[in-house]
Amino acid sequence: MINGSKRIAQPIRWAMVGGGSASQIGYIHRSAALRDQNFELVAGAFDIDAERGRSFGVQLGVSAERCYPDYLSLFEQEAQRPDGIQAVSVATPNGTHFAITQAALEAGLHVVCEKPLCFTLEQAEILRHLAKARNRIVGVTYGYAGHQLIEQARAMIAADELGEIRLVHMQFAHGFHSAPVEARNAATQWRVDPRLAGPSYVLGDVGTHPLYLSEVMLPQLRIKRLMCSRQSFVKSRAPLEDNAYTLMEYEGGAMGMVWSSAVNAGSMHGQKIRVIGSRASLEWWDERPNQLSFEIQGQPAQILERGMGYLHPDALLDDRIGGGHPEGLFEAWSNLYYRFALAMDASDRDDQQTLSTLRYPDIEAGVKGVRWVERCVASADQGAIWVDY
CATH class of the missing domain: 3.30.360.10 (Dihydrodipicolinate Reductase; domain 2)
Known part of the structure; x- marks a missing residue:
């Protein structure tokens, strides 16, 4: 059965931290998230070099004013917009995952994070508590699980x-x-x-x-x-x-x-x-x-x-x-991003029934x-x- 309709009602306004022009994993995130039009890339802090990140974001079609120098500016300024972001993907080196994910959850955002989620079990428990307290989805990119x-x-x-x-x-x-x-x-x-x-x-x-x-x-x-x-x-x-x-x-x-x-x-x-x-x-x-x-x-x-x-x-x-045509990494990631979108949308609507039926690498998998x-x-x-x- 070919499933060509993998859509939620309204695309999720989405940003990236990291995943700049030289990032292989950033390209995979974008290809997966945008494939089914369930996410719309509207903002980002794409690079540790602010100007390079802004230039790359504009190439991707993001407005220059929404290409930020760092993740804290991204979260703070997007929160002041009526069309601000609802979710963020974290595609940065491991040592930054905890701080960025924590800040995103505290800003009321859903998160897709590269693994490992963080360095210690103590940090992981903090993120799990935050996600549950804020009713936010955290997805972890164990890509081939899709x-x-x-x-x-x-x-x-x-x-x-x-x-x-x-x-x-x-x-x-x-x-x-x-x-x-x-x-x-x-x-x-x-x-x-x-x-x-x-x-x-x-x-x-x-x-x-x-x-x-x-x-x-x-x-x-x-x-x-x-x-x-x-x-x-x-x-x-x-x-x-x-x-x-x-x-x-x-x-x-x-x-x-x-x-x-x-x-x-x-x-x-x-x-x-x-x-x-x-x-x-x-x-x-x-x-x-x-x-x-x-x-x-x-x-x-x-x-x-x-x-x-x-x-x-x-x-x-x-x-x-x-059948017969090959599917692989990009399709598997796309399947995960579709499930992330379903979970985020259901969470925003407090649709507990839908959430109970979804399986994806979540905060528990990260922990x-x-x-x-x-x-x-x-x-x-x-x-x-x-x-x-």
Whole structure:
């Protein structure tokens, strides 16, 4: 089923903090948010260099007077306009996420924030309290969680097609930082600087992505304890890791493993998740996002294709084009931004029924990601010991 009508009644007046002309992630945010016309980009503080940010904003079609030098000016002056912004996306280095998101919530704005939401669980709890107190939506951009085959996997697991879940193997292990590229790439430098990146590099930067996919697929699993070992193979990155292995024990006895890495030389992206049950297994790889592998013990392996009528109805709701045509990152992000828009609109109308039916990476997902990174670091820094989750 091709869903070509993904619209809310009135576009949300939207701004960006960060995401300037040299920002890859900023382009992805805009492409996703604007695709279904549910957001209208009307303002922004796009760059730490105010003039460069203003020039870029004008290129995007934003009025020069609404291209601000910093996020505080953006929030303060937009609040004085009758047509001021209703939501903001935060696409800045990790070390700024908490302050910007906190200020946005205090200004009464909905927020879409890059992960990690912040550095510490204490900060995450502050943001969660603020979001609930102000009745504001916070979305976190675990982008591939918006892909249809993640919904298919969730439905198949819920229908007991795999049997008892025993193992969950996850990885996000690329090779683009297998050498000290930050020495000549300013866009990478902040990721390996503890002052800007926080207590981890790859655990927070890539490891939380497949972890959230597992939470979508397997909402019944709860982490009981974990053990993490992390390494800095490019020595100048220490104390931040560029590789980490995390072993997790779930309540009920299932086991999980996450490989987080930026030094998997030769790998393009390497984000995969494999769920292993007592009768069958599922595997999804983001470099081949339109195929879901389903392997029943003793039978030939099956490949389920995106967009086909044999899939679960929930996996067909987000189709944008017919089966056979590839959909990937931009479509998955667009699906998330559509859900963000639905949630923001419902929140503004106090439509609790709609809010109760929506699933997207929300403030709770952001808090869980921060908790996981914090516990991984605690385990690794004590010699890779088991720690309670």
